[in-house]
Amino acid sequence: MGANDFAKLPHIGVSLKRKEDARFLTGAGNYTDDIQQANQKYAAFVRSPHAHARICAVDTAAASAMPGVLRVFTGADIEGKMGGLPCGWLISNPDGSPMKEPMHPILAIGKVRYVGDHVALVVADTLEQAKNAAEAVVVDYEELAPVIDMKKAKDGPALHDEAPDNHCYKWTLGDKAAVDAAFAGAAHVSRIDLVNNRLIPNAIEPRAVNASYNRASDEYTLYVANQNPHVERLLMTAFVLGLPEHKVRVIAPDVGGGFGSKIFLYAEDVALTWAAKELNCAIKWTAERSESFLSDCHGRDHITHAEMAMDQEGRFLAMRVHTDANLGAYLSTFASAVPTILYGTLLAGQYTTPQIYVEVDGWFTSTAPVDAYRGAGRPEATYVVERLVTRCAWDLGLSQDEIRRRNFITQFPYQTPVALQYDIGDYHACMDKAQQLADVAGFEARRKESEARGLKRGIGYSSYIEACGLAPSNIAGALGARAGLFEAGEVRVHPTGSVTVFTGSHSHGQGHETTFAQLVAARLGLDPSQVDIVHGDTGRVPFGMGTYGSRSLSVGGTAIMKALDKIEAKAKKIAAHLMEASDADIEFANGEFTVKGTDKKIPFAQVALTAYVPHNYPLDKLEPGLNETAFYDPTNFTYPAGTYICEVEVDPATGVVRVDRFTAVDDFGVIVNPMIVEGQVHGGLVQGIGQALLEHGVYDPDSGQLLTGSYMDYTMPRAADFPQFTLGHVCTPCTHNPIGAKGCGEAGAIGSPPAVMNAVLDALKDLGVKDLDMPATPHRVWQAIRQAAQPAAA
Amino acid sequence: MDMQGSRTLAITQQQAWQALNDPEVLKACIPGCESIEATQEGSYALVNAIKVGPVAARFKGSIVLADIQAPESYTLNFEGNGGAAGFGRGTARVALAPLEAGGCELNYIVNATVGGKIAQVGQRLIDGVAKSMAESFFKRFEEEMQRRHAPPEEVAADAQEASEPGALKKMWSRLKGGAGEAAAPTPEG
Numbered sequence: 001m002g003a004n005d006f007a008k009l010p011h012i013g014v015s016l017k018r019k020e021d022a023r024f025l026t027g028a029g030n031y032t033d034d035i036q037q038a039n040q041k042y043a044a045f046v047r048s049p050h051a052h053a054r055i056c057a058v059d060t061a062a063a064s065a066m067p068g069v070l071r072v073f074t075g076a077d078i079e080g081k082m083g084g085l086p087c088g089w090l091i092s093n094p095d096g097s098p099m100k101e102p103m104h105p106i107l108a109i110g111k112v113r114y115v116g117d118h119v120a121l122v123v124a125d126t127l128e129q130a131k132n133a134a135e136a137v138v139v140d141y142e143e144l145a146p147v148i149d150m151k152k153a154k155d156g157p158a159l160h161d162e163a164p165d166n167h168c169y170k171w172t173l174g175d176k177a178a179v180d181a182a183f184a185g186a187a188h189v190s191r192i193d194l195v196n197n198r199l200i201p202n203a204i205e206p207r208a209v210n211a212s213y214n215r216a217s218d219e220y221t222l223y224v225a226n227q228n229p230h231v232e233r234l235l236m237t238a239f240v241l242g243l244p245e246h247k248v249r250v251i252a253p254d255v256g257g258g259f260g261s262k263i264f265l266y267a268e269d270v271a272l273t274w275a276a277k278e279l280n281c282a283i284k285w286t287a288e289r290s291e292s293f294l295s296d297c298h299g300r301d302h303i304t305h306a307e308m309a310m311d312q313e314g315r316f317l318a319m320r321v322h323t324d325a326n327l328g329a330y331l332s333t334f335a336s337a338v339p340t341i342l343y344g345t346l347l348a349g350q351y352t353t354p355q356i357y358v359e360v361d362g363w364f365t366s367t368a369p370v371d372a373y374r375g376a377g378r379p380e381a382t383y384v385v386e387r388l389v390t391r392c393a394w395d396l397g398l399s400q401d402e403i404r405r406r407n408f409i410t411q412f413p414y415q416t417p418v419a420l421q422y423d424i425g426d427y428h429a430c431m432d433k434a435q436q437l438a439d440v441a442g443f444e445a446r447r448k449e450s451e452a453r454g455l456k457r458g459i460g461y462s463s464y465i466e467a468c469g470l471a472p473s474n475i476a477g478a479l480g481a482r483a484g485l486f487e488a489g490e491v492r493v494h495p496t497g498s499v500t501v502f503t504g505s506h507s508h509g510q511g512h513e514t515t516f517a518q519l520v521a522a523r524l525g526l527d528p529s530q531v532d533i534v535h536g537d538t539g540r541v542p543f544g545m546g547t548y549g550s551r552s553l554s555v556g557g558t559a560i561m562k563a564l565d566k567i568e569a570k571a572k573k574i575a576a577h578l579m580e581a582s583d584a585d586i587e588f589a590n591g592e593f594t595v596k597g598t599d600k601k602i603p604f605a606q607v608a609l610t611a612y613v614p615h616n617y618p619l620d621k622l623e624p625g626l627n628e629t630a631f632y633d634p635t636n637f638t639y640p641a642g643t644y645i646c647e648v649e650v651d652p653a654t655g656v657v658r659v660d661r662f663t664a665v666d667d668f669g670v671i672v673n674p675m676i677v678e679g680q681v682h683g684g685l686v687q688g689i690g691q692a693l694l695e696h697g698v699y700d701p702d703s704g705q706l707l708t709g710s711y712m713d714y715t716m717p718r719a720a721d722f723p724q725f726t727l728g729h730v731c732t733p734c735t736h737n738p739i740g741a742k743g744c745g746e747a748g749a750i751g752s753p754p755a756v757m758n759a760v761l762d763a764l765k766d767l768g769v770k771d772l773d774m775p776a777t778p779h780r781v782w783q784a785i786r787q788a789a790q791p792a793a794a
Numbered sequence: 795m796d797m798q799g800s801r802t803l804a805i806t807q808q809q810a811w812q813a814l815n816d817p818e819v820l821k822a823c824i825p826g827c828e829s830i831e832a833t834q835e836g837s838y839a840l841v842n843a844i845k846v847g848p849v850a851a852r853f854k855g856s857i858v859l860a861d862i863q864a865p866e867s868y869t870l871n872f873e874g875n876g877g878a879a880g881f882g883r884g885t886a887r888v889a890l891a892p893l894e895a896g897g898c899e900l901n902y903i904v905n906a907t908v909g910g911k912i913a914q915v916g917q918r919l920i921d922g923v924a925k926s927m928a929e930s931f932f933k934r935f936e937e938e939m940q941r942r943h944a945p946p947e948e949v950a951a952d953a954q955e956a957s958e959p960g961a962l963k964k965m966w967s968r969l970k971g972g973a974g975e976a977a978a979p980t981p982e983g
Contacts, residue, residue, distance in 0.1 A: 049880055049910030115909070191977040290914055703907045709914030712847070 001523075001561075003740025007670045009522035011592075014673035023733045029254040032208035032223045033133030037282035040210070041070060043272055044118035044130035045285070046137045047203055047294060048112035049367040051146035051704020052159065055110060055139060058120060063136040068129035070279050073121040073271070082274065085265055086239035086329070089337035090480035091169045091362070099169035099362070102160035104330035104369075106183040106240070106267045106274070111142070112289035113329035114366050115157050115699075115706055116294025123283055146366035146704030150326045151303065161328060166364045168327055173344040173418055174357035175388060179309075182318030182355050182403035186309035190392040195381050195773040198301035198326070198697035199484045200708065201373055202506075202716055203237060205256025211272040217249050222273050226252040227262045227506050228546020231483060233538050235333065240634060241274060248273070252536035255508035258511035259687070261296045262318060262370040262508065263548050264333035268295075280332065291707045299373025299562050299695050300340060301326035302380050306388045308353075314396045316353040316407050323590040324359045328369035335371045336362065340481055342377025342470075342549075348416035349385035349464045350427045351407040356417045366704045370395060372548065374687055374749040377651035378466040386462040386754035389700035400461040400758065401431060401440075408463075413735075420467060422639045422734040430665045433728045434643040436664035445648070446660075456650045457660070458763025464751035465641040468550040468743030471634035483581070486633035488543040488549070491520065491567050495612035497605030498530040504544015505556030506536045508782075511676040512552060518672050519557055522570070524563045524604055525591020540627050550743030551674065554638045558737045562630030570626060571607045578602055578610060600601055638734045638742035642666035646689075646755040650763040657693055659721070660711045664724060665728040666747050670740035678727060679743045684748020685725055690717035691749070692756035696775050715775075764788075795884075795920055798903040801932050805939045807890045811865035813939060814888065823934040825894040825927050828852070836862065842874060844882075846908075846916035846923050851879030866890055872906075880910025904928075 006012065023029055060072040084103040091099045103109075108119045120137050124130035147156035153166040160166075183189060210223040220243070226232050229250040236250075237243040253264065272283045303324045309317040325339030330525035343360040345703045375382075393403035401406045408427040415421050415511070443459050450457035470476060473484045490502040505512055517531040524531075534540055547556075547718040575593035579586075594601045610617060611626040647661040648725055664681055671677050694715040698707045708714040733740025753774060761769065772780065803810050813819045826843040833839050836859040843852050846962060855874025862868045866889060873883035884906030891899050907913075908920060916923070968977045 115914075290911065293914065700907075700913075703909060703913075705907075705909050705913040707913070707917045709917070710920050712915060 001738055003670050003738060004127065004737055007733070008331065010365045011518040011522040011528060012670070012672055014518065014675065016514055017519055017671055018511045018514045019517060020507070020511065020527070024532050027644050030390065031205055031254050031256060032210055032225045033284070033286045034126070034254065035210045035223045037212045040282040041125060041279065042127040042130045043275070043283050044122045044127070044134040045118050045268065045291070046139065047121065047133045047291070048108065048115060048119055050112055050141055050143055051115050051148070051699070052144040052157070053109060053112050053141035054144060055112060055119070059138040059140070060120065063122060063133040066129065066133045066136060067274060068125035068134045070125070071275070072105060072133065073275060074119065075105060075247050076504065077105050077230050078274070079109050080257065082241045082242070082270070085267060085270070086207065086235055086333070087331040087336055088235070088333045088340065088482050090482065091171050091655060092480065093170050094172050096436055099336055100160070100163040100167070101331060102162045106270045111168050114368050115149040116291070116368060116706060117329065117495055118267050118271070118295070123274060123275055123279060146551060148365055148699050148701050148704050150324050150363040150365055153365055159364045159366060163364055166237050168362040168364055169358045170743045171340040171344070171362070175355060175417070176357045179318045179320050179357040180377040180479055183307070183309045184321065186317050188310040188311045188314070188396060189307055190310070190388065190395045191305070191307045192388050193771070194304045194384060196300045196383055197691060197695070197774045198292055198370070199299040199373055199691055199695050200294050200697040201259050201261035201299060202292070203257030204212045205262060206267065206287040206289060206364055206491070206776070207262065207268065207296060208286040209272045210270050210282060210284040211276040211278060213276040213281055215609045215778065219249065219709050220248045220273055220276065222248065222269065224250060224252055224269050225255045225262055226250070226253070227258040227508060227527045227548060228544065229506065229536055229538050230541070230544045231546055232265055235268055236273065240265070240270050248587060249537070251537040251539065252506055255506070255536070257373045258508045258547070260299065260376055260548060263546070264297055264371055290709060293714065294366060294706060297332045297369045297371035297372065298328065298367070300380060300691070304384050305426045306384050306647050308392050309764065310396070312394060313715060314392065314398055314403050314406055316351055316794060318355040319347060321347060321358040323358070325360055325362045326365055326367065327362045327365050328365060328368050328371050332369035332371035334376070335369060337481070338372050338377045339380065345418050345420050346378050346465065346467060347418055348420070349382070349389070349470070350404070350425070350465050350544050351389070352409050353407070354417060358418070367699050371713040372682065374684065375466070375746040376549065378746065379688070379750045379753060382462065382464045382466070382750050383754050386464065387757060390461065390754070390758040390761070401435065404461065404463050405431065406476065411682040418627070420466070423636060423638065424732045425465070425639060425641050425644070426730055426732050429639060430641065430643040431463065432669055433730060434645050434663050434665040437665065437726050437728050438645040438647070438661060440645065442788045446647070450649050454651070454653070456652055456763040456767070457764070458648050458650065458759040458761065460648070460757065460759025461627065461643065462751050462755035462758065463641070463643045464747070465639055466747060466750050467637035467639055469554040469557070469638050470549050470551065471635050471637055473633050483545065484633070485545060486631050487545055487555040487559040488541070488629065488631050489563045490542050490627070490629040491560060493567060493608045493611070495609050497608040498702070500534060501560055502534045502784060503554040503556050503560060504535075504543045504546065506544070506547040506589040510547065510552060510680065511673065512627065515553060515672050515676055516557065516560060519540060519560060520564065523568070525589070543631070549788070550640070550747070551746070552747040553741040553745050554734065554737050555632060555634055557741060558634070558734040558772045559632040561738050562632050563628045563644050566628035567626060570622070570628070571604070571620055572606045573618070574604055574610055578607070578616065589630035591715065611632055635736050638669065638737070640666060640668050640742040640744065640747050642730075642751060644751040644755040646752070646759040648756065648758060648759040648763055650781060652767060655780070656777035657776050657778070657781060659689060659693070659723055659756065661723055661726070662689070662752070663726040663728070664748065664751065666744065667730040667732055667742070668747070669734040669742035671729065671731070671732060672741070681727055681748045682725060682743045684746060684750070685752050686722060687719050688749040688752030689722065689756055692753040692774050692776060694721070694775050694777070705767055795906045795908070795924055795926055796904065797921070797928065799928065801900045802893070802897060802902055803936065803939065804897045807892040808865050809943055810890050810900060813935070818936070819938055822938055823931050825930045826837050844876070846912050847919040849879050849912050849916055851876035853882065876912065878907060878911060880912035882908040882912065883908060919947070940951050
């Protein structure tokens with residue numbers, strides 16, 4: 001079945017209310033912290049108050065003697081007994097040497113390397129006892145100078161002996177000589193310096209773990225707030241604990257938001273699983289919000305210089321980019337891939353730039369590990385491209401839309417100079433629709449009206465592209481991936497014709513239980529209420545790579561489609577037998593099997609029953625049952641793209657920026673549930689606009705203390721910070737999956753930051769402000785206005 | 795956190811110097827100070843209760859005096875550990891200079907850092923807490939000195955005129971009818 005046929009099926013393109021919301025909205029969700037196990041104890045972690053220090057001694061005597069305390073574990077207890085947390089992607093330097101991969105111990109051994117680093121684990125009968133005992137653990141630290149500013153990292157004290165200059169890797173992509181030659185002959189060159197601000201993820205549910213061990217069966221059960229339980233299990237058993245995989249069951253039950261931060265294998269997960277066997281009990285830990293700020297992997301944190309060479313007409317000839325990427329104190333699970341493979345490959349954007357060269361330096365610093373966060377590399381790339389393109393327009397005296405239109409890719413498939421091949425898209429159509437929905441024609445009148453009120457109005461464009469459903473496994477493997485990138489799905493048709501689907505994709509807010517049910521119901525001619533989705537349990541789901549990179553529908557959904565193909569093929573054989581016809585003459589539509597050219601028909605449920613009650617069944621040719629599993633490894637990424645237009649008003653007296661209008665036109669290919677997609681876009685936009693205007697993770701440059709360690713200092717966006725968003729869609733179905741879906745989960749966070757910043761800079765243009773870094777807080781905007789005014793005053 | 799300030803004291807430089815080296819005076823004047831003991835010449839151990847926003851803890855710490863130039867100046871190195879609440883440390887450079895009209899002027903420059911939970915949740919509050927602790931310290935110090943040394947009226951009056959912030963503070967406390975009023979006479983008084 002092709003994407004065009006699929007899109008016409010019933011239940012497809014319908015805003016069915018989310019099946020899972022009934023339990024979420026009535027308080028019946030079952031999160032890790034809700035799980036109670038037999039003989040359950042509680043854990044508290046002792047965390048480093050220093051950014052960089054030698055551990056001279058850890059005195060656990062007083063803590064161990066406190067009431068209810070079972071044991072206090074330190075680095076000495078685990079040293080030599082388990083590996084460190086692995087990094088899932090090997091990046092190599094231009095000379096072929098591998099990146100530096102220092103040990104990331106489960107409990108600090110010898111040194112701590114960021115504020116919040118895990119030093120000791122206390123297990124006690126109650127949470128209060130565990131916390132009290134954790135306070136009684138005395139750690140003798142010898143403080144060392146921290147490394148906070150990555151621009152100075154190479155001269156700083158070494159965090160790891162393996163990386164004396166704190167340099168993890170240098171990574172390059174593209175033809176440097178060709179790029180340099182193009183720059184030498186260019187009519188115009190535009191340049192920009194950018195900081196992509198550090199972000200701290202804030203899912204509603206903090207990280208949580210509940211691990212237990214069964215001595216009788218020698219089996220572990222780990223409940224964990226995680227986005228990909230099979231990957232969690234694989235990494236933990238194979239790389240850290242050396243356990244047989246079949247002895248460990250990982251369950252990620254209801255999970256309250258991930259945004260990437262719950263992809264990774266964290267030390268707490270391993271420590272509790274290991275300690276559960278040591279103490280023969282179950283152990284629970286739920287992060288406090290303060291711990292989340294300190295120890296969840298942070299996002300972004302790039303410093304970039306980018307240049308574009310152009311001809312007389314503003315056509316892009318070549319692009320040159322250098323980026324310093326902060327990796328934090330240790331390499332988290334996908335930390336190395338985010339500023340390289342997931343970033344450099346997106347620098348073509350929607351444009352025909354024939355030559356691109358990018359160079360990335362990854363640095364260790366005394367800060368929390370930095371890893372994937374909603375968009376993971378693509379927001380960083382989009383921010384560079386879209387800020388630079390707008391700068392090019394202003395340097396050449398062109399409008400923001402004109403320079404984009406002059407350079408849009410229009411022929412597909414399109415091979416970029418940075419490895420990717422875009423299969424399909426219509427960038428002019430997205431731009432047309434966005435301009436129409438945003439009423440760009442009325443902007444000038446609105447600008448004058450704002451001016452009359454003493455406010456500066458600006459308009460900002462961003463024409464983003466991103467790559468979803470990381471693929472295929474063989475190419476990713478050649479590029480250093482240490483995991484596969486397929487997805488698995490099992491469709492179990494029950495005797496009465498209802499269906500349970502087991503998917504390797506994990507839902508932590510995305511609504512899979514509804515979208516996947518619609519997909520299966522559409523294919524089998526059922527009502528979505530007859531289809532249940534099971535996910536997040538290695539004990540029930542055959543395998544899975546989990547949810548990240550907006551891959552669930554395009555990759556996970558396609559695995560289900562492949563399983564449905566097998567179900568349909570087998571069911572047709574059963575139907576042929578029942579109707580005494582040839583297999584080739586059976587057709588299936590709207591839940592009925594028919595014999596071509598006759599009025600013979602039987603419903604799907606009858607075939608299902610026959611499969612399990614095979615009294616009249618071709619047992620000599622066919623096994624009973626109707627249960628199929630499929631694995632799908634995509635042949636290419638999918639490429640959602642769109643144009644976002646933002647309008648802001650800036651008060652030049654106070655520097656306050658107000659987003660007045662925001663229009664997002666996306667091409668996500670075929671959409672199964674428009675309401676869910678709209679929700680995903682809204683959430684993404686809020687996170688992206690939050691990055692542009694409000695959020696910033698800041699460490700003290702001298703002491704390495706996290707200055708934004710609570711909601712006192714880290715500004716989360718609120719509803720009042722936003723206008724009602726205007727959304728629109730263009731649909732060019734993805735060419736290489738049967739759904740035609742591209743992915744919608746991250747686009748909002750990818751496309752919006754440059755749209756906002758371009759709008760702010762447009763508003764401040766005639767005040768002389770040329771540069772501004774995110775977040776555009778009132779203080780920063782006010783300072784930029786004052787600084788721009790200074791030369792004139794002097 | 796950096797803080798600096800200047801106070802005009804209605805006592806002689808020598809009196810101020812002695813007071814600043816007297817653990818009993820310090821204990822009475824440092825807000826939240828539960829104990830302070832001399833451990834050796836120029837070194838003290840202290841226990842201090844400190845509250846910064848949602849974090850309240852007893853900090854155990856030490857003070858070590860350095861660069862002592864009696865009776866003019868010293869550098870006070872302090873550090874304290876509040877267990878799970880975090881830690882703080884820093885230096886205070888304190889200098890005393892006699893004033894021509896009598897009394898003396900105290901100048902201080904404080905550089906302090908905090909770490910752990912107190913830094914994480916109280917960052918925005920720390921400057922305010924530090925300033926209010928300094929205010930409180932000097933208010934108590936002035937009261938204590940007044941009690942001990944009861945300076946001649948005119949010296950104090952001149953000293954007040956010499957210090958604009960001090961004069962403003964007196965006006966403010968007079969408006970409020972606060973306890974500060976009784977501690978020293980006003981310029982007009």
